[in-house]
Amino acid sequence: MTEASPATPDVHDVVIIGSGPAGYTAAIYTARANLSPIVFAGSVTAGGELMNTTDVENFPGFPEGIMGPELMGNLEQQASRFGADVRYEDVTEVDLEAQPKRIVLGDGTVHHARAVILATGSAYRELGVDGEKRFSGHGVSWCATCDGFFFKDQNIAVVGGGDSAMEEALFLTKFADQVTVIHRRDSLRASKIMADRALEHPKITFRWNSAVTSLDGEDKLKTVHLKDLVTGEESSLEVTGLFVAIGNDPRTDLVKDQVELTDEGTIRIEHPSSRTSIPGVFAAGDVTDSTYRQAITAAGSGCIAAQDVEHYLADLQ
Ligand code: FAD
Numbered sequence: 023m024t025e026a027s028p029a030t031p032d033v034h035d036v037v038i039i040g041s042g043p044a045g046y047t048a049a050i051y052t053a054r055a056n057l058s059p060i061v062f063a064g065s066v067t068a069g070g071e072l073m074n075t076t077d078v079e080n081f082p083g084f085p086e087g088i089m090g091p092e093l094m095g096n097l098e099q100q101a102s103r104f105g106a107d108v109r110y111e112d113v114t115e116v117d118l119e120a121q122p123k124r125i126v127l128g129d130g131t132v133h134h135a136r137a138v139i140l141a142t143g144s145a146y147r148e149l150g151v152d153g154e155k156r157f158s159g160h161g162v163s164w165c166a167t168c169d170g171f172f173f174k175d176q177n178i179a180v181v182g183g184g185d186s187a188m189e190e191a192l193f194l195t196k197f198a199d200q201v202t203v204i205h206r207r208d209s210l211r212a213s214k215i216m217a218d219r220a221l222e223h224p225k226i227t228f229r230w231n232s233a234v235t236s237l238d239g240e241d242k243l244k245t246v247h248l249k250d251l252v253t254g255e256e257s258s259l260e261v262t263g264l265f266v267a268i269g270n271d272p273r274t275d276l277v278k279d280q281v282e283l284t285d286e287g288t289i290r291i292e293h294p295s296s297r298t299s300i301p302g303v304f305a306a307g308d309v310t311d312s313t314y315r316q317a318i319t320a321a322g323s324g325c326i327a328a329q330d331v332e333h334y335l336a337d338l339q
Contacts (some may be wrong), residue, residue, distance in 0.1 A: 041062075204259075
């Protein structure tokens, strides 16, 4: 394909794929830099992971906290105010090596852009049991850093047996009275040091060989139903919080055959920049991050990606 002239009218300066804190922050910055960004926000999940939660108390600037969907609505409005073109559509195919880059939507429409920001986020694995969706944000959580504070002096549980589950359980002992770890096997997958710390902690107890079968309660979570995978025996646990820590999958399906990934499956970026393995392609937010995964870190990296795009486009001239 021949190089498109920067004057070609149907080539956008920048396309942003994803509308979480990373995508919208990148949109605010690129819009304010007069780059007329177009944001493909997703057809059903626009706004990203925070659309699935209630109170967000750790995003700076909101002393009383803010509801997740309200925060995302604000970010979208802020981006639109400066001219970002937000479209609730899914990108189904990309050719990132092409110049200009080719972006195909679910309905077959093709867009071209000189630069692309990938901000597709990541998905926490779910248990897939009855009550999980209903109590999400009402007792069920995927993030101890985000929600641990809400469970002061309460009895809570963590599902999982790996390093992140032990990290969540240990962190939660700062707030909770008692933390029960529910694990499918009779030993932990976590590294020895993390496992020992959890096993020796006076506030942590274990339910081995156990799977969650369903969740109950009225407005909020009250009971976790369990099944012993060895004996088949059913039991229950009264808790106000359940933290699901069984893994997280970066959303890379769209690009995993084109950009380089890390061993953890995130998009590899040239830290501290947002540059990926393909010139003109930048990535931000949880799709690049297997460690922090917070709204503020995603937003910060969206800002970095926007500035990297600005410099990249300036160098193309
Ligand atoms: P996401 O928010 O995941 O957004 C990604 C976006 O990409 C989505 O809009 C999706 O629709 C879109 N997308 C993906 N693929 C495509 C495609 N092919 N085409 C178009 N669009 C696409 N963090 C905090 O700091 N505080 C909290 O209190 C907090 N609470 C949380 C509660 C819950 C229940 C969960 C799940 C997470 C919580 N987090 C919290 C973590 C926080 O939500 C994430 O770190 C943050 O949303 C990551 O932002 P992101 O922009 O990288 O991705």
